[in-house]
Amino acid sequence: MTSIELRDVQKFFGAVQVIKDMNLKIADGEFIVLLGQSGCGKTTTLRAIAGLETIDRGDILIDGQPVQNLKCSDRDIAMVFQSFSLYPHMTVFENIAFPLRATRMSKADTDNRVREIAKVLRINDLLDKRPSALSGGDMQRVAIGRALVRRPKAMLMDEPIGALDAKLREEMRAEIKRLHVKQGSTTIYVTHDQIEAMSLADRIVIMHEGRLQQVGSPTEVYARPSNLFVAQFVGSPVMNIAPAEVKSSKDSAEVGLGGGQNFGFPSALISQLDAARSRSGQLALGIRPEGVLVSREEKKGYLPVEIHLIEPLGSYDIVDLKVGEQLLRARTRSGYVERTGDKVYARIDPEQTHFFDTASGNSLGVRL
Amino acid sequence: MAAVTTSTERSLNRLAIVGVLIVTMIFLAPIYWIASTAFKPRNLSTTIPPTVVFTPEVSPFVKLFTKRSQLRTPPTPEEYAAAPWWERMVFDGGEKVVRDGKGNVQWSGYPSRFMNSLIVAIVSTILAVGMGTLTAYGFSRFKVKGEGDLLFFILSTRMLPPVVVAIPMFLMYRAVGLNDTHLGLIILYTAFNLSFSVWLMKGFMDEIPKEYEEAALVDGYTRMQAFFKVVLPEAATGIAATAVFCFITAWNEYAFALIMTNRRAQTAPPFIPSQVGSGLPDWTVIAAGTLLFLLPVAIFTFLLRNHLLRGVTFGAIRK
Numbered sequence: 001m002t003s004i005e006l007r008d009v010q011k012f013f014g015a016v017q018v019i020k021d022m023n024l025k026i027a028d029g030e031f032i033v034l035l036g037q038s039g040c041g042k043t044t045t046l047r048a049i050a051g052l053e054t055i056d057r058g059d060i061l062i063d064g065q066p067v068q069n070l071k072c073s074d075r076d077i078a079m080v081f082q083s084f085s086l087y088p089h090m091t092v093f094e095n096i097a098f099p100l101r102a103t104r105m106s107k108a109d110t111d112n113r114v115r116e117i118a119k120v121l122r123i124n125d126l127l128d129k130r131p132s133a134l135s136g137g138d139m140q141r142v143a144i145g146r147a148l149v150r151r152p153k154a155m156l157m158d159e160p161i162g163a164l165d166a167k168l169r170e171e172m173r174a175e176i177k178r179l180h181v182k183q184g185s186t187t188i189y190v191t192h193d194q195i196e197a198m199s200l201a202d203r204i205v206i207m208h209e210g211r212l213q214q215v216g217s218p219t220e221v222y223a224r225p226s227n228l229f230v231a232q233f234v235g236s237p238v239m240n241i242a243p244a245e246v247k248s249s250k251d252s253a254e255v256g257l258g259g260g261q262n263f264g265f266p267s268a269l270i271s272q273l274d275a276a277r278s279r280s281g282q283l284a285l286g287i288r289p290e291g292v293l294v295s296r297e298e299k300k301g302y303l304p305v306e307i308h309l310i311e312p313l314g315s316y317d318i319v320d321l322k323v324g325e326q327l328l329r330a331r332t333r334s335g336y337v338e339r340t341g342d343k344v345y346a347r348i349d350p351e352q353t354h355f356f357d358t359a360s361g362n363s364l365g366v367r368l
Numbered sequence: 369m370a371a372v373t374t375s376t377e378r379s380l381n382r383l384a385i386v387g388v389l390i391v392t393m394i395f396l397a398p399i400y401w402i403a404s405t406a407f408k409p410r411n412l413s414t415t416i417p418p419t420v421v422f423t424p425e426v427s428p429f430v431k432l433f434t435k436r437s438q439l440r441t442p443p444t445p446e447e448y449a450a451a452p453w454w455e456r457m458v459f460d461g462g463e464k465v466v467r468d469g470k471g472n473v474q475w476s477g478y479p480s481r482f483m484n485s486l487i488v489a490i491v492s493t494i495l496a497v498g499m500g501t502l503t504a505y506g507f508s509r510f511k512v513k514g515e516g517d518l519l520f521f522i523l524s525t526r527m528l529p530p531v532v533v534a535i536p537m538f539l540m541y542r543a544v545g546l547n548d549t550h551l552g553l554i555i556l557y558t559a560f561n562l563s564f565s566v567w568l569m570k571g572f573m574d575e576i577p578k579e580y581e582e583a584a585l586v587d588g589y590t591r592m593q594a595f596f597k598v599v600l601p602e603a604a605t606g607i608a609a610t611a612v613f614c615f616i617t618a619w620n621e622y623a624f625a626l627i628m629t630n631r632r633a634q635t636a637p638p639f640i641p642s643q644v645g646s647g648l649p650d651w652t653v654i655a656a657g658t659l660l661f662l663l664p665v666a667i668f669t670f671l672l673r674n675h676l677l678r679g680v681t682f683g684a685i686r687k
Contacts, residue, residue, distance in 0.1 A: 050586050051585070052582050052585065071585075071590070072585045073585060073586075073587075073588045073589055073590055076588075078586060079582075079586040081579050081582070083577065083579050085577065085580055085583040087580060087583075087584075088602070089601040089604075098584070098587055098597075099588050102587055102588035102593075103588060146583075146587070150588070156586075
């Protein structure tokens with residue numbers, strides 16, 4: 001039973017603050033993914049929890065006990081590194097047994113534990129090999145085995161599959177998920193790959209420039225991004241963002257994206273938008289490609305637009321539409337639009353529309 | 369993977385092999401000269417042109433290890449017949465083996481000088497490599513204030529010919545009673561080798577990814593344990609290479625050994641040429657002493673040859 005908590009954690013590298021007021025509670029057995037671009041402080045946060053970095057202010061609590069002044073060997077936390085860091089002078093068996101030797105476990109028990117975990121990870125027949133003789137996927141399995149064998153309070157993983165090729169990455173992702181379900185240990189996983197984050201996490205923690213941006217379940221983070229950064233970072237293809245001009249009349253509202261054409265919106269949004277607008281100045285509209293509806297025939301509420309680019313992706317196409325001076329990316333059935341330069345009709349699904357304050361980047365929370 | 373080679377490349381390869389052979393022969397020529405002289409009869413050792421074909425004999429080695437004096441009168445046939453085979457060789461050279469009152473053979477100075485060389489070289493190598501490894505680890509892994517300046521200072525001890533400080537060192541050593549002691553030479557050679565050892569080991573340490581230690585730290589080990597269990601085995605290649613170089617430097621050092629020692633702690637390098645001076649130089653004995661002196665370095669390097677090869681640790685870290 002392990003919970004981890006970060007309280008007002010601050011970390012400086014010289015004059016640069018890499019972790020800013022980090023507050024986070026991680027429940028027992030939870031799979032948390034720290035997601036962000038490189039240099040956003042996610043790895044430093046992970047290393048601080050492991051004890052490989054000191055923090056300048058704040059508390060790190062494991063099971064309610066502050067550990068920020070404990071050495072990493074006293075925190076009982078295991079870590080898997082991106083580079084795997086298998087000891088090259090030891091066999092796979094010795095690598096996995098290494099953490100147990102630190103606890104002076106008896107030879108028979110060590111042997112049992114190593115073989116047990118090797119079976120779970122399906123690496124029993126590799127135990128006598130050296131790391132240099134292993135494939136990338138097997139190296140990673142060994143690294144995970146070494147982390148799990150001690151039955152640590154928590155598992156930390158720093159981009160553990162970032163060094164693998166795409167196909168293997170997918171395979172290992174499923175394996176990590178399977179292991180987590182089986183072992184149920186509290187896990188913190190660092191990645192810059194949002195697909196990895198979405199597929200693995202119970203909750204995603206999005207970081208940017210050392211600051212926590214949003215914490216939530218994958219669906220929550222995807223459907224209700226709290227600011228422009230999260231909106232654009234999560235989801236592929238990226239959410240469309242455009243400066244919006246809201247014009248309201250009695251029973252309808254229009255949102256212009258420049259170029260004289262306005263998309264109609266239900267008036268229910270107006271009062272909310274009006275209230276929000278009084279607080280902030282310029283608005284930005286965000287819509288994911290699947291929220292841009294495309295029709296080949298003219299329909300009510302649809303605006304004529306020109307097809308600028310088509311990217312066929314197999315199961316669906318991504319189409320760039322020219323709306324005034326803006327480009328909107330839409331997701332269509334594969335082959336639905338045929339040629340660039342064609343004229344089609346498009347509208348923005350009001351239910352999937354997000355509004356942001358351009359100045360602060362924060363979501364206005366205005367939803368239909 | 370077999371690469372495609374053209375006929376020009378093949379003939380170039382052959383040419384390169386011939387070149388390598390010639391260079392190797394140039395390098396091996398002095399060693400051959402010493403080795404052949406060590407087994408020559410004395411009268412053939414200085415012939416011009418050099419004698420290449422001769423019946424090898426071990427008399428130079430017998431003379432090397434025994435204390436001898438010039439024969440005033442030749443031995444009587446009884447004396448000659450009673451002498452063991454090796455003593456006859458000395459008689460044949462116009463000398464006799466010196467014995468004490470009880471008739472025990474007196475050893476020459478060579479074995480003890482050889483032992484001195486071994487003691488001084490081994491101990492100073494262990495010290496220089498040990499301290500160098502720890503220092504290099506510190507510089508490589510921790511933020512040391514003034515790191516660049518300190519490293520430069522360490523290197524600067526190598527920036528003048530060591531013999532420049534020989535006289536002051538001699539005076540200081542005499543004052544503190546380190547003259548002609550093993551400890552004195554060990555301290556001296558350790559100090560010489562330390563800068564070299566630190567710099568070489570720092571290069572090796574920098575190449576060992578620090579993730580290994582971090583992995584060991586989260587695996588429940590202290591930094592000291594991580595150093596001994598993970599870093600040291602990884603640094604074996606570097607340690608072996610550094611040890612070979614330090615050993616060779618200490619083993620071959622001549623100038624300081626000549627100045628600082630004369631009997632008790634004298635090493636082999638100043639002793640061997642001192643044999644030239646007594647009577648007519650016997651080059652075969654000097655060659656025999658030199659040949660034996662070459663062996664430890666050759667053996668030491670041979671024993672460490674596996675560690676001198678790179679690539680033992682290749683491939684366990686993904687970059």
